[in-house]
Amino acid sequence: MRQGIIFVLSGPSGVGKGTVLNKLLDNFNDIVYSISATTRKPRIGEVNGQDYFFFSREDFFKKIEKKDFIEWAKVHNNYYGTLRSYVEKIVKKGKDIILEIDIQGARQVKQEYNDAVYIFLSPPSIKDLKSRLDRRNSENIDNKLLRLKNAEIELKEKSKYDYEIINDQANKAAKKLKAIIIAERCRIR
Amino acid sequence: MRQGIIFVLSGPSGVGKGTVLNKLLDNFNDIVYSISATTRKPRIGEVNGQDYFFFSREDFFKKIEKKDFIEWAKVHNNYYGTLRSYVEKIVKKGKDIILEIDIQGARQVKQEYNDAVYIFLSPPSIKDLKSRLDRRNSENIDNKLLRLKNAEIELKEKSKYDYEIINDQANKAAKKLKAIIIAERCRIR
Numbered sequence: 001m002r003q004g005i006i007f008v009l010s011g012p013s014g015v016g017k018g019t020v021l022n023k024l025l026d027n028f029n030d031i032v033y034s035i036s037a038t039t040r041k042p043r044i045g046e047v048n049g050q051d052y053f054f055f056s057r058e059d060f061f062k063k064i065e066k067k068d069f070i071e072w073a074k075v076h077n078n079y080y081g082t083l084r085s086y087v088e089k090i091v092k093k094g095k096d097i098i099l100e101i102d103i104q105g106a107r108q109v110k111q112e113y114n115d116a117v118y119i120f121l122s123p124p125s126i127k128d129l130k131s132r133l134d135r136r137n138s139e140n141i142d143n144k145l146l147r148l149k150n151a152e153i154e155l156k157e158k159s160k161y162d163y164e165i166i167n168d169q170a171n172k173a174a175k176k177l178k179a180i181i182i183a184e185r186c187r188i189r
Numbered sequence: 190m191r192q193g194i195i196f197v198l199s200g201p202s203g204v205g206k207g208t209v210l211n212k213l214l215d216n217f218n219d220i221v222y223s224i225s226a227t228t229r230k231p232r233i234g235e236v237n238g239q240d241y242f243f244f245s246r247e248d249f250f251k252k253i254e255k256k257d258f259i260e261w262a263k264v265h266n267n268y269y270g271t272l273r274s275y276v277e278k279i280v281k282k283g284k285d286i287i288l289e290i291d292i293q294g295a296r297q298v299k300q301e302y303n304d305a306v307y308i309f310l311s312p313p314s315i316k317d318l319k320s321r322l323d324r325r326n327s328e329n330i331d332n333k334l335l336r337l338k339n340a341e342i343e344l345k346e347k348s349k350y351d352y353e354i355i356n357d358q359a360n361k362a363a364k365k366l367k368a369i370i371i372a373e374r375c376r377i378r
Binding site: 119164176183188 | 353
C-alpha cells in the first residue's frame with residue numbers, strides 16, 4: 001500500500017501559517033492536520049486529542065527523553081511537540097498529514113524525514129511581516145522586535161525548502177498549498 | 190527576470206493527451222500551448238502560426254540539419270517538430286510553455302532541457318488504452334496492435350518523469366495538470 005506523504009508548512013512567526021491552513025482545510029478534507037502535543041493547560045472548549053494532546057510537564061519530559069517527538073520546542077514557557085507514533089500511524093494507513101510548525105521545528109523534522117515535502121510560507125515583504133506582528137495584541141514590543149529579527153534570519157532558510165508560497169492573500173496561498181498537495185500525489189518518487 | 194518553465198506532457202499514443210490539454214486550456218490561459226511545426230498540408234480553416242507552423246519538406250529538412258528543432262519525428266508520412274527558437278523566445282519572456290509530445294519526442298527534449306517538468310499521462314489500464322485505440326476509426330488493425338505494443342513498452346519509461354497523471358477522467362486529469370503547473374511555480378529551484 002502507498003504510504004502517506006508528510007507535508008511540513010513552516011515560515012516565520014506571524015506570517016499566517018494557521019490562517020492559510022484553516023482556509024485549506026475549509027474546502028479540502030483529504031489530508032490530516034497534525035495535532036500537536038503540549039504542556040499548556042487546555043482552554044475552555046479545547047478537547048484532548050482533537051485540539052492538542054495535553055500532557056503534564058513530567059510526562060512531556062519523559063517523552064522527550066524517550067525520543068518520542070519528531071520535533072519539540074519551548075514557546076512562552078510551554079512545551080509543544082509532534083509525536084512520532086501519531087504521525088507514523090497516519091502515514092502507514094496511507095493518509096497524508098500536514099504539520100504546521102516553526103522553522104526550528106521544520107529543521108528537526110528534516111533530519112529524520114528528508115523526503116517529506118517542505119513548504120515555506122513567506123511574507124510579501126519584511127515590512128508586511130512587521131505590520132502583521134503589530135496587529136497581534138498579545139505581543140509586547142520586545143517580543144515583536146525579537147520575532148522580527150528572527151524572521152529576517154529565518155527567511156534565509158528558504159532555500160532548504162521544496163516550495164515557497166508568498167502569503168499576499170490567505171485564500172490565494174491556500175489554493176497554492178492545495179495545488180502542491182495534489183501535485184505531490186502525482187509525483188513519481 | 191524569472192525564466193518561464195517548460196512543461197512536457199507526454200504518454201502513450203491514444204491516452205488522451207490532446208483532450209486533457211484542451212480541458213486545461215479551457216479554464217486556464219496563463220500558459221502558452223506550444224505550436225508544432227509540420228510538413229503536413231494545412232486543413233481547411235487551419236492557420237499558420239496558430240494551429241501549426243507549416244513548412245515544405247525541403248524547408249523542414251533544412252531546419253533538421255541546422256538543429257533548429259528540440260525534437261522532431263515522422264508520423265504517418267508527415268514530419269512534426271518543435272522549434273527551438275519559438276520555445277526559447279517564450280521562455281525568455283518569462284512565460285511558461287507546455288509541449289504535448291509523444292514519448293520519443295519527450296526523450297529528445299529531456300536531453301537538452303533536463304530541468305523541464307516531465308508529466309506522464311497514463312491510461313487507467315492497458316485494457317482501457319486498447320479500447321481507446323479501438324474507438325479511433327482512422328486506425329487500421331495493424332496500426333492498433335503496433336501502437337498497443339509500443340504503449341506497453343512506453344509505460345515502462347514512466348520512471349524518468351517527474352509526475353504521473355492517470356487519465357481516468359479527462360476533467361480530473363486536467364485539474365491535476367493545473368495543480369502541477371501551479372505547484373511548480375512555487376517550487377524552489
